[in-house]
Every structure is written in structure tokens, then in C-alpha cells.
Amino acid sequence: GENVEQHPSTLSVQEGDSAVIKCTYSDSASNYFPWYKQELGKRPQLIIDIRSNVGEKKDQRIAVTLNKTAKHFSLHITETQPEDSAVYFCAASRPGGSYIPTFGRGTSLIVHP
């Protein structure tokens, strides 16, 4: 089955800095990669996703890049703010498996004011 590795497990940055979270996946058939943000005590929420026919996608301060050959994808957050502090999960999914996501273990992002 699919295996998703996520690094780092904890990331501490100063407000205004950029943050990068990296994930690798094992199943070359995976073609959909969502990212979820989970604030403390809250539900996971989709913040951005990318499909394998696209190399990069941006949404304001958030961007995701995908390298299909290397089987890795990354989340980039620019101009971080304290409200970006949360746990971020990457996931990979494939057709034929109902697009059930396999999640990474999560990255705890702490943005210091």
C-alpha cells in the first residue's frame, strides 16, 4: 500500500518567515495530494490540493509543489502569521482506491510573534 513520509515533525519559525513542509510517497499511481490544517482541538480542514498533471499551485500565501519523478511534494507558506500555527498533514491518494487518502504523520508548525 501507499506510504507517506512527512518532515519535519516540528517546525518553529518567526512571524514573517517562510515555512516549508516536505512529503514523499511510495505509490507511483497516486495522483491527488491534499494538504490539511488542524488547529488544536479542531477538525482537519483542506487548505490546498494538487493533482499530478500540475507541478505547482498557489493560493495567496500558500503554495504546493509536486515532483512526480522523485515522488515528493511540498507545502510552502510565506509571510507566516501566528494564526498559521497548527498541525499540517499531507496526504496521497489514487484512483481505483476511492481516492482514500494516506496521511503523513503531521508537522506541528509554531509561528512566534
Place this chain on the structure above:
Amino acid sequence: DSGVTQTPKHLITATGQRVTLRCSPRSGDLSVYWYQQSLDQGLQFLIQYYNGEERAKGNILERFSAQQFPDLHSELNLSSLELGDSALYFCASSVDASGPYEQYFGPGTRLTVT
């Protein structure tokens, strides 16, 4: 608010007991997913239902079962509970199962087994 509701919010029970967790999907969503989130295992997919039928199965123990009713709400039944079953249980819904469609998560049920 995602539109997905889950009850109860918290549940404390003893080992060996059985509990039922309930989920109502967003209006119009036909697909329901159940996930278990624990500190050591992360977010794990348990099972998916689509319009009343089981669609996909993940790492769901034999002691656990689920169903989706004609009104599309779903229940997750956990029996012969063990200490290790203590976790956050999330339900999510999406409009369809042919995907990929965004999954909307409910607020979760925190289960504590003592």
C-alpha cells in the same frame, strides 16, 4: 463549521464495553468516511460508505463495524473496547465517491477507555 455533525463530543467508558458514534454528513453528500486519530498512529482511515453501501475498508479492526442508513447518517460501532482504542474518531463526508472530492471533517468524538 463544515456542516458535518458528530455525537457525542466526548465519551468515557470502560474496557470491554461497546459504544456507538454517530455522524451526519453535509446536506447533499453521499459519501461518509471514518478515521481514527491517535498520537502514535496519526490519522488512519477506517471505512467508507457511499449511499448506504460499504465502498472501501482500511485498517478497521474486526471489533469495529459501521453502517450508513437510508437518511445517509452513519454509525461506527466499537465493541470489546481496549485501552488502545482511546483516540479521536472523525467522520468526514464528500459529495461523491468517484473523486477526488474535498472531504469535510466533523468535529470528532473523543473516546477515552479506562
